[in-house]
Amino acid sequence: MLRLFLVVLALLGLSHAGAAQEMTARFGSGATPFLVRSTTDVAIIRPVMERFAALNPEIAITYEQWGSNGLFDQSRAECRDGTPGADAVLSSAVQQMVWLVNAACAQPYRSAETAALPTTRRWRDELWGVTIEPAVIAYNKRLLPVDEVPRSRFALLDALRERPQVFHNRIATYDIAESGLGFLFAYSDSLEATTFGGLLEGFARVDAVATCCSAEIISGVANGRYVMAxxxxxxxxxxxxxxxxxxxxxxxxxxxxxxxYMIPKGAARADIAARLLDYLLGPEAQRLLVQAGLVTEMDDTEPALAVSARRYIALSPTLLVARDANRRTLLLQFWSDTFRQAAFP
Known part of the structure; x- marks a missing residue:
């Protein structure tokens, strides 16, 4: 139990500087500049931004795509130094966003659209959840028959134990030291799963691959490099x-x-940031987000996900424990040692 507890604590403390800005896109050609920084891939959110630009022809939108850790570091530095930065920030690593709000790096806003959000998707009228996206098990249909696909963590544990040769070096997940999103999922697993410690050791025994990026992982599953992610x-x-x-x-x-979604306290165009937020939460943008795969309607999944199985990652102060700096270095080393010992007994 002590060993598992220390592993969990290590995961809670992990953090690492991530990649900086990855890509820039521009929407609209108006005279008023508006800067959005986001971890969402440009290609995925493009229809939403194009439509917002069309509805607001006076705006010239610069959309910067960032890695989550790099975006957090940049936002934190600008907040600390009081330097101009983004007008709006949108990130999947919501534990980092909660930290920024708690550090007084955001400004408040309230509207009918934000007030209509459930409490799990808004905090202090300074942070709002605009999408609904599940964390899934992805698999290669050619390499893994549908009746052999684990449909729960318990089944995945059994598969790793009973068929290690199938998964050896061919199961992937996020590198939680490099990916703020991967860290968030690991942190959330540690709070929920009775299987958490077993899965870590199971992944280690089959030499699971940890990598930074969703696109890289999915491409690896598609081409057969990985059987599962x-x-x-x-x-x-x-x-x-x-x-x-x-x-x-x-x-x-x-x-x-x-x-x-956060409006930084130093935003030059907080008014446009608020307008974009209301648009994102409105019916037209939500339909576009469904089409983009950024909003999943749980009752429409196949099969429908049971209500009892839905675990919303709430935007709340409970995520602040994920930023405990005092534990970071020592617990990261302990986690690495534990993983290595499980892989090479």
Missing amino acids: YNVLGSYVANANEPDVGMILPEDYTLLLSRG
Whole structure:
């Protein structure tokens, strides 16, 4: 029990500087500049941004795509130094967004659209969840027959124990030191799963691969490099358009993420940021987000996900424990040692 407890604590403390800005896109050609920084891939959110730009022809939108850790570091530095930055920030690593709000890096806003959100998707009128995306198990349909696909963590544990040769070096997940999203899912698993410690050791025994990016993981599943991927964001699987990649919403529980939207306290165009927020929460944008795979309607999944299996990652102060700096270095080393010992007994 002590060993498992220390592993969990290590996961709670993990953090690492991530990649910086990855890509820039521009929407609209108006005279008023508006800067959005986001972890959401440009290709996925493009229809939404194009429509918002069309509805607001006076705006010239610069959309910067960032890695989650890099975006957090940049937002934190600008907040600390009081330097100009983004007008709006949208991130999947919501534990980092909660930290920024708690550090007085955001400004409040309230409207009918934000007030209508459930409490799990808004905090202090300074952070709002605009999407609904499940963490899924992705698998290669050619390499793993549908009746052999684990549909829960318990089944996955059994598969790793009974058929290690199938998964050896061919199961992937996020590198939680590099991916803020991957860390968030691991942290949430540690709070929910009685299987958490067993899965870590099971992944270690089969030499599971940890990597940074959703696109890389999904591409690896599609081309057969990986048989399966664990805790991949379902929106990226849906958008990959890979016919050989299937996905499972785990039946024991499925984590549901809402990307966090924040208006930085130094935003030059907070008025436009508020307008974009209301648009994102409105019916037209929500339909576009459904089409983009960024909003999954749980009752429409096949099969429908049971209400009891839905675990919404709430935007709340409970996520602040994930930023405990005092534990970081020592517990990261302990986690690495434990993983290595499980892999090479």
